[in-house]
Amino acid sequence: MFTSLQFHLAGVFLKIFLRNRQAILFSLFFPLIFIGAFSFSGASNDQFTIGVTDESQSPFSEEFIKNLEQEEIFNLIEGDFESLQSSLIQGDIKGLILIPNNFKDIDNLGALKFYVDASQTRQVSVIQRAIETSLLSVERKIRNIEPLFDLQLEDVKARPQRYIDFLLPGLLAFMIMNLSIAGSGFNIVEYRRRGILKRLFVTPIKPKDFITSIVLARMLIVLVQLSVVLSIALFLLDITIIGSYLSFYLTVILGTFIFLCIGFALGSLAKTQEGIRPIVGLVTFPQVILSGVFFPISSMPEVVQPIVYSLPLSSVVSSLREIANDGVSFMAFSTSTIGVLIWVLISFVIATRFFVWKEVAK
Template sequence: MLTKPQIHLASIFIKIFYRDRQSLFFSLLFPLIFTCIFLFSGGEPNPTKLGLVNQSLDALSFKFVELVKKEKTFLVKEGSESELKEELISADQTAVIIIPETFNQFPNPGKLRLLLDASQVRQVDAIKDSLKATLLSIERDIRNIEPMFSLQLEDVKSRPQRYIDFLLPGILAYMLMNLCIAGSGFNIVEYRRRGILKRLFVTPIQPKDFIISIVLARMFIILIQLSVILGLAIGLLKINIIGGLLPLYGVILFGAFIFLCVGFFLGSLAKTQESIRPLVLLFTFPQLILSGIFFPISSLPSFIQPVASGLPLSVIASTMRNISNDGAALFAINFNFLGIVFWIFFSFFIATKFFVWQKVAS
C-alpha cells in the first residue's frame, strides 16, 4: 500500500521532469528519429548491392541476368569487370558476379566467378545461396525437367514477419533499460553529491520510500515515452502487437522496476558522476550484444547462450517479442517469466540493501 509521502514525492519527481523542457525535448526526439529511420527504409534491411558482368551475350545468360534481377534481396548493377571491381574495392558493391563467355557451352559450361569483399561475411552466404537457386532454376529450364521437390515457405504463425517486427520489441526493451538507469543511477549520484538526499533523509522517510517514489514517477514517465514510440510504430510503421497492448505495458512496467532498481544499485556503488558512466556501460553494453536486440540469441555461440538468455534485458526483450509477435500471454509460466520474477526480487533487494544516501566514503 502506497503512503502519502511516497505518492507526493512521486508526483514531485514527475513535476520536475515535466518542467525540464530539455529532457522533454530529447525524450521525444529519439522516438521521432527512430520512427523516421524505419519509415524511410521501409522497415527492412537494405538490399545487397551486386555488380553483374555479362561476357556471354547469349540468350541463356540474359535469362540468368533477368532472374538475378528479380531477386528482391539484390540491387543489381550491370557494367564492365574493371569498373565494378573498382566499386567493389571502394565498398560501393558487396559482390560482383562475372558470367563467362562460355556460359552456354554444354556439357562443360564456363564457371561463374564471384568476386567478394570477404569482410562482408554475413551477406556472402546469402548471395551464394540465391545464386545457387537461380542457377538450379535455369538448369531445370534447359533440361526441361520439373523439380521433384518444391519448397513453399509458410509461416506457421500465419502472420507477416518483417525485420522491424523482430527489432521493435528489442529496441523498446533497450530504450527502457537506458531510460531507467539514467533516471535512477545518474540522478541518485547527483542528488547525493549536492546533499539533496541528506536533506530528504533528515525527515522520517526511509530509503524504500524514496526508491518506491522514484520508481513510480519514472514508470509513469517511461510509459509515456514508450507510448509515443509505440504509437508511431503502430500508426506509421504498421506494427501489429498481436498479444495486445495491455500485456506489453505489463512487461514494460516490470522491466522499468528491474532497471530502475539496478540503477539505484549502480548509483550507490558509484562515488562520482564520472564513475557512474563506466559502471553503467559495464552493465548495459554486454546486454546490447548478448540480449538478442538486433539478432536472435540463438545466433550466438552455444556456450554463451544459457547466460545470455538469463540476462535481465534478454528476459524482458524476449517476453515483449513473444507478446508482440506471437501473441503470448504475460503470465505464461516459462523461462522468461521466471527470469522476470527473479530479477524483480533480486534488483529490489540490492537496491535497498546497498542504498547510500550520504557521501560515499573515499
C-alpha cells in the same frame, strides 16, 4: 498503501524532472531516431545489384542471364568487364559474373567466374546459391529434365514480420532501462551532491517514503514516455501489438521496477557523477549489445546463450517481444516471464542490500 507524504514527494521529483528539458527530449527522441533509422530495414524485397559480362553471346549464356533476371533478389547490369570491375571496386555493385567465350558447347562449358568484394558484401553465400540455382535451371532445360522435388513455401505466421516489428520491443526495453537507472542511480548521486539527502535525513521522512516516491515518479515518467513512443510507432509505422496491452504494460512496470532497484544499488556504490557513469556503463552497455535488442539471441554462439538469457534486460526484451509479436500472455508464465519475476526478486534484494540510508546520505 501509499501515503500522502509519498505522493507529495513524488510530485516534487516529477517537478525536478520536468525542469530538465534536455533529459526529456533526449529520452524521447533517442528511441525515435533508432525507430526511424531501422523502420525500413530488413525488407524482404531488397535486391543485390550484380554486373554481368557476356563474352560468349551464346544461347546458353542468354538462357542463363534470362534465369538470373527472374530472380527477385537480383538487379542485373550488363556491360564490359573493365567498367563493371571498376564499379565493383567502388562498391556500386555487389558482384560481377564473367561468362567466358567457351560457354557454348554443352560438352565443354567453361567455368563461370564470380567476382566479389567480400569485405563489402555479407551476403556472398546467398548470391552464390542463387547463381548456382540459375545454372541448375539452365542445365535442366537443356537436358529436358524435370525437378525431382518440388518445395512449396507456406507462411504459418498470422502476418509477415518486418525488422521494425522485431526491433520495437527491444528499443522499448532499452528505453525502460535507461530511464529507470537514470531516475534512481544518477538522481541519488545528484541529490547527495546537492545536499538534498543530508537534509532529508534529519527530517521525519523515512527511507521507504523516499524510495517509494522516486519509484512512483519514475514509473509515471516511464509509462508516459514509453506510451508516446509506442503510439508513434503504432500509428506511423503500422505496427500492431498482437498480445494483450495489459500483459505488455505489466511487463513494462515490472521491468521498470527491476532497473530502478538496480539503479538504487549503483547509486549507493558511486559517490560522484563521474564515478557512477563508468559503473552504469559497465552494467548497461554489455546488456544493450547482448540482450537481443537489435538481433536475436539465438543467432549468438550456443556457449554464451545461457549467460545472455540470464541477463535482466534479456528477460524484459524477450517477454515484451513474445507479447507484442507472438501474442503470448504474461500469465502463461513463459521462460521469459519467469525470468522477469526472478529478476524482480533479485533486484529488490540487491537494492535493499546496498541502499543504506545513513551511508547514502553521507
